[in-house]
Amino acid sequence: MPFVKDILNYRSLAIVGLDKNTGKTVCLNYLLRRLNQLKATTGVTSIGVDGEQTDAVFATAKPEITLYEGMMFNTSELHYRKRQLLSEILAVDEQRTSLGQLVTAKALTCGKVLLSGAATTERLKKQIQLFHSMGVSLAIVDGALSRLSLASPTVTEAMILATGAAVSPNIKNLIARTKYTCRLIGLPEVSRELKQQLNTIESGLWAIDDNGLAHDLNIASVFLIGEHTESLFRYGTTLFVSGAVSDRLLRILASQPNAGRIRLIARDFTKLFVSPEAFADYTRTGATIEVIQQSRLVAVCLNPTSPKGYRLNSEEACKALSDALELPVYDVMRPDSVKIP
C-alpha cells in the first residue's frame, strides 16, 4: 500500500471495520510490517476487547497482531500474560478494566500479542498521549464501529476503513454501504470554538444560539423530542445531540416546517445510528449534519473473501470501489498489488 509513507505524516491512526471479518486485523498486520521496515516508532492499542484468537461470531481463525522489536503496545493484564514475545513493561494504568489493568510495554523481540484497551474515549486519548510522551511517532488504534463501544476511534487524526465481502457479496450493495459510511466519516467538523464548548457537554439535547452559546433544551431523551417540537427552536435551528442520533430523530427534524435551516451537530460519525434512507430524507430538505470530532479517511481496505465463502473479484471490486469513493482502495490479501508510483 503506497499510502503507508503518507500515514507517517499523521500522529495517530485508527483502523475501523465496516463489519466483522472485513480484514481489519490483516490490514493492521500489514501496516505494522511496513512501519517496521520504515523504522517508524509505533504504538498500538485497541478499543475495548479486541484481538480474540477466534472470531466470536463465525469461529473463523483471527490472526493475532504481530509486533516488531521496539514497537510499543497497550493491552489488558489478561492479554499481556498471553503474549508470545519478550517485552518490557513501561507503565500500568491504575484504573482497572474487566480484563485487569492496562499495561503499556515495549516489544524486545518480534512476536504476537492479543490487543485489548481503553473502553472510553477519554482513556483512549490519554493512551495516545502516553504513547507520544514515550517517543511514539504514530499511535495506531485498532478500532471498532459498534454500539457496544463507548470509546470512539475518531480521536485519531487519520482513519483507514476496512470493508469487504462480509458486508455484502453483492458488489453494488457493498459499494453503496461503504460509500454511505465514507460520507458519514467525511461529515464536516464544527469550528474550534464550538468544538471546545460542546466537548464539555456530557448529555442531553442542546441548542446553539446566534452568538455561539449552547443552551440545554432540557429534553431528557431525544426519544421524547416529538413532545417538545414547539420549543425545540427557541434558540435557533442549530442543535447538538450529545449521544446517539437515530432515524427517529432525523425523521422528526425532517418533518419540521423549517427543516431546511436545521444544522444538527453530533459528537462524531460513530454516534450516527442512521439508515441511509433516513439520512437521505433528512439532507434532501436542505438540513445538514456536522460533527465535533472528525478523523481524516486516508484509505479503504477491501477483504474480497467473506467468512461464508463468497469471493469477490479483487481487481474489479477495488476499481469499482475506488471510482465510487474517489479514494485509494487496496485488497488486504494482496496489499502490494497496486504499484507504488
Next chain:
Amino acid sequence: MILKEKIKTDAGLQYVVDHLEIMSSVGRRTLLSRPWLTNPSDLETEYDNIAAAVEVTKDETKRHAYNDLRHRLMELHDLSGTFNNLASHTVLDEVELFETKSFTHVVNQARRAAAELGLDDILQLPDLGEPFALLDPDHTGIANFYIYDSYDERLTPIRHELRSQQSLLASLSQNDENYTPTAQRISDLLAAQNELQNAICRDLSDKLFAHHDKLVTAMEQMGYADILLAEAELTINWNLCRPTIGESSEFAMLVNPRLRERNEKAGLRYQPIDVAFSDGVTLITGANMAGKTVLLKSIATAQAMAQFGMYVPTSKAVITIVDDIYCSIGDEQDEMNGLSSFASEIIKISRAIELTTQSRLLVLIDEPARTTNPIEGKAIVQSLISIMESRPSPTMITTHYSQLGSNCNRLRVRGFVESMVNVPINPQNINRFIDYSLIPDQSDEVPQEALRIASILGCNTDLVELASRCVCQNEGLD
C-alpha cells in the same frame, strides 16, 4: 470515628475535604480513614507538621523539590492488593513486580525530595533501595521492568533463539512448509522461557517478602505526605489558622467556607463571626434570617477540622477538645425518617442528654421544641438548659423563646440594622442589611423582628397588619 463517617453528616466538612487537592488514591484512602483525635499531643504534632509543610510550600527556593514531591505523589499507585499477596506468600507476577519496582522508584525519589525540603523527619519515608535493586539487576535506574536475562543465565540462549525464530516466522507466509515447525519451535521456547520466568518470580517474591513491612509503611507515609501537602495548600489558599488547645473555645472571624463560596458566587457579602463558648450552655437568640443555624454549622465544621488535625477557617482559634460533636440541626438529613419532626428531634435531644453523662461532647441544638405548643415547648427548653448547664460538655442552643429564666451564657445576633439601609430592601438584598455579629445579651427577652422581616419579604399585608394588632393586644393582656 473516622473522617469518612463524619463527612456523611457534615456537608461543611465534606466541602473542606473536596477542596483538599489530593494527588493519589492512596492519599484519598488515608485521608478518609483519618481518626478523630482527642489527645492534645497528637493534635499538636499534626499542627506542627502542617506548619512545617506550609513553610516549605511558601519557600520559593524549594519550589523544585516541592513540585518533584507532588509529581511523585501523582505517580503513586495503590498497591495494597499486591502487598497483601506478598504477605500471604502468593507469587507476584511480572505486572505486580513492575508495579512494585515502579513504587520503590517513586518512593525513593519522593524520599530525596522530602529530604531536600527538610520534611524527612516528618514523613519518615523508608529507604527502598534494596527492594529496588532486587528488581533492577542491570542497574538501569529506571522503573521499566521485565524478567531480565541476568536473573538466570539459561534465559539468554532461549531468548536468543526465540528472537531469530520470531523474525523467521514473521517473514514466512502461512502456507510455507517451514511455518508450522517454526511456530511449534517458538511455542516450545516460550514454554521453556515461561518456566524459568515463573521460578524467578517465585524467588523474587520470596526475597521481597523480607521488605513487606517497609513497603507497607512507605505506602502509608506516602499517603500521609499527600494529605499534608494538600492541607498546606488549603491552609495558604483559605488563610486557615492554627488552633490553640484550651479549656474553653474561642473563634475569631469564623468562616463557613461552603457558604462563603456560595455568597461570593451570588455576589453577596459574607460576614465572619466572633464566637466564644465554654462548658455549660450558651444560648443564642436572634431574629429569623440572622444566621443562627449557619453559626452552629460553622462551629461544627471548624471543631471537626481541628480534631481531624487540620487548621481552621478563623483568624484566631482556641479549641476545647471533645470526644465528638452532637448536632440536632433541623434541616439536616434525618435517618429517622417517618417520625414527625418533633418526635425525631426529642429523641435526638434525649440521646444528647444520655451521651453527655459518659463523654464530653460539643452539643449543638438548633431551636429545640419549636414544632410543638409554646407552653410545653418553652418548658422543654428550660429543662434542657438546666440539665446541660451542669454537664462538662459545651452546649449551644439557639431559640426564639424568651423568659427562659436561666443564668446561662447568652449571645444575641445583632440582626437587622436599619441604619445600614440605603436602598429599597427585597428578599435578594436583605442579607446586606443584617449584621450577623454576636453580642452578649443580659436580658431574658428575644428580639421580635419576625413581622418586620415578613413585611420586607413582601408577605401578604393583611396577614402582617393583623398579626401586628394581635401582638399589641396580647402584650396588653400580659
